[in-house]
Amino acid sequence: MIFLSNYIYYTGAFGLIFIGLYILLTRHNLIKMIIGLSILDTGVNLLLISIGYIKKGTAPIFSTPNLNPQNMVDPVPQALVLTAIVISVAVLAMALSLAIRLYQHYRTLDMRKIKEQRW
Amino acid sequence: MRNIISIILLIIIFFAVIFSISEIPFGIPKTKVGSYYINKGIDETGAVNVVTSVVLNYRGFDTLGEVTILFIAALGLGAVLATIERKTKKAIIPSSIVLSTGCKVFFPFILLLGTYIFLHGHLTPGGGFQGGAIIASGYLLVYLGCPKRRINQNHFKIIESLGGLTFVIIGLLGLIFGNYFLLNFLPKGIPSILFSAGIIPIIYIAIGFKVGSELAGVIDNLIEES
Amino acid sequence: MVNPVLLIVIPLGLAFSIPLFGFISRRIVKLIPIVGMLFNLIVSLILIPKVLNKPIIVSLGGFPPPFCINLFAGPVGIIFSFLISLVGLLVSIYALDYIKVQKNRGREESYHMLYLLLLTGATGVVLTGDIFNLFVFYEILCISSYALVAYLGDKPGVESASKYLIQGSIGSSFVLIGIAFLYGKFGTLNMADIARNINSPTFEQVFFPLILLITGFGIEAAIFPLNAWLPDAHSSAPSTISAILSGIAIKIGIYAIARMVIYLIWSIKYFPVSFTVRAVDSISGRIVCIQSE
Numbered sequence: 001m002i003f004l005s006n007y008i009y010y011t012g013a014f015g016l017i018f019i020g021l022y023i024l025l026t027r028h029n030l031i032k033m034i035i036g037l038s039i040l041d042t043g044v045n046l047l048l049i050s051i052g053y054i055k056k057g058t059a060p061i062f063s064t065p066n067l068n069p070q071n072m073v074d075p076v077p078q079a080l081v082l083t084a085i086v087i088s089v090a091v092l093a094m095a096l097s098l099a100i101r102l103y104q105h106y107r108t109l110d111m112r113k114i115k116e117q118r119w
Numbered sequence: 120m121r122n123i124i125s126i127i128l129l130i131i132i133f134f135a136v137i138f139s140i141s142e143i144p145f146g147i148p149k150t151k152v153g154s155y156y157i158n159k160g161i162d163e164t165g166a167v168n169v170v171t172s173v174v175l176n177y178r179g180f181d182t183l184g185e186v187t188i189l190f191i192a193a194l195g196l197g198a199v200l201a202t203i204e205r206k207t208k209k210a211i212i213p214s215s216i217v218l219s220t221g222c223k224v225f226f227p228f229i230l231l232l233g234t235y236i237f238l239h240g241h242l243t244p245g246g247g248f249q250g251g252a253i254i255a256s257g258y259l260l261v262y263l264g265c266p267k268r269r270i271n272q273n274h275f276k277i278i279e280s281l282g283g284l285t286f287v288i289i290g291l292l293g294l295i296f297g298n299y300f301l302l303n304f305l306p307k308g309i310p311s312i313l314f315s316a317g318i319i320p321i322i323y324i325a326i327g328f329k330v331g332s333e334l335a336g337v338i339d340n341l342i343e344e345s
Numbered sequence: 346m347v348n349p350v351l352l353i354v355i356p357l358g359l360a361f362s363i364p365l366f367g368f369i370s371r372r373i374v375k376l377i378p379i380v381g382m383l384f385n386l387i388v389s390l391i392l393i394p395k396v397l398n399k400p401i402i403v404s405l406g407g408f409p410p411p412f413c414i415n416l417f418a419g420p421v422g423i424i425f426s427f428l429i430s431l432v433g434l435l436v437s438i439y440a441l442d443y444i445k446v447q448k449n450r451g452r453e454e455s456y457h458m459l460y461l462l463l464l465t466g467a468t469g470v471v472l473t474g475d476i477f478n479l480f481v482f483y484e485i486l487c488i489s490s491y492a493l494v495a496y497l498g499d500k501p502g503v504e505s506a507s508k509y510l511i512q513g514s515i516g517s518s519f520v521l522i523g524i525a526f527l528y529g530k531f532g533t534l535n536m537a538d539i540a541r542n543i544n545s546p547t548f549e550q551v552f553f554p555l556i557l558l559i560t561g562f563g564i565e566a567a568i569f570p571l572n573a574w575l576p577d578a579h580s581s582a583p584s585t586i587s588a589i590l591s592g593i594a595i596k597i598g599i600y601a602i603a604r605m606v607i608y609l610i611w612s613i614k615y616f617p618v619s620f621t622v623r624a625v626d627s628i629s630g631r632i633v634c635i636q637s638e
Contacts, residue, residue: 024511062311069158114504
């Protein structure tokens, strides 16, 4: 219980990652797989942000010129997550366009039936 | 069967994760580059928002890569969806006059909000990517509410290319004037005024236009399909 | 002396400007990848004698190295970029005739843009000195290859591309989790800084991020249990892309694994991991190959 109260953010992030991995491993519909991919990416972004947190810290913006720099959270993970969110949007757009073309050719989105290639 | 095997695998990984995540304490400052950026950020770059100065000045090369990735996604989407020939044209049902007028009235205000956000990227939370996404949602509203309107795709392509080229050319100008790529070579001015922080507002304006037109082009391609 | 940044930036600028050239005339568009790769070839040849003496470290942004991104142009990096530009130049000369004029003109431009951006991503991976920058350029490479495998739009191409995409993006998520662990442990993202401090934490604390990084990069590098996407993608892509995929994209995955294991973790002398990975891969690859004959 003490472990959970300290590390609640990490637990939440890894919970999302594991839900996303479970969906990717056990579902056959392509749209459900894409939703699982999106949940996995969300969990990874949450993990990255929560590594940079400092207790009782505020946003790193000097809105009035004499704010105390000791109380601010780390700005580097926020920059990393900006890039990671854009990357996951790009992959999602590519995956959706491939799903549209696949439905046009095969008339079904069940990955067990789309097996014309070897694997 | 597949469910049970996957759950067992995930439980094994879960224990490995628990073992190694307890090594990283939560809520304790653990970086040395972070405190350098917060303490010296305003003097060296002139931007009041420390995250913007990290994204565009200290780690500007990552932002160039990110802009490229969005460009590739819009391009790949256009290339994959481009050769579907339409055999029958579906009838487009016109929407009611209240809906179409309401969407047209909201559109300039959404554009204004998006422009405000990417223009003030160095003073308030926000920036080019966030403002571009808001602009694209304005276009989505008009596409959904007034179904007969379309925009010429060539205009989007020109704005995209010009936005990307502006970013690269500003970096090369830094190389020519100061011997470092992406050097902040314009005067930094007084902090917390709109025209300050050197090249940062110019790059964010270019990124805002580019991301807005890219996402609007993606929406246009996908709506053509349905 | 030429700045190694130009090896990445000039092909990127040319790729951004292809639509503007496309409005002028359509025949110029085919020649732009050739111009870009020729420039890269010449610059790499000029830089090879200089980096054999002493590696060049370029900082981007004008700040001292741990506080900004830096490029590390050593002998391995410049020789790799020379090879990438040579292969890219030869394949793009072949593609002058192979990619024929399509009915709607947007698609032919997209091929040349995606091709040039794939080679830019590969050059960026070998020249960088920062972990997150390596991840960003690795993603440029991967997303361009997803789009290029599905370029022809026919049945086998789209099916292989969708399977490749799902597996590849799981791999890159694993890489990002590994980077998050390394940042939480060491506090910096610069590879030289991490390599200097690698002895201070114990080995068990670095073991899990190492496994995640090897698995994540290994999906693209086609290590044995993770290469289910490879046979389909090679057979259903256009032939120029099949050549680039096996010649460049997979080798960049192996280069990234080698960089993580050797450069980052070498000081604690964890030899057996890389040996067992390569041994298992080569032996079992041959067994499966014989069995599916």
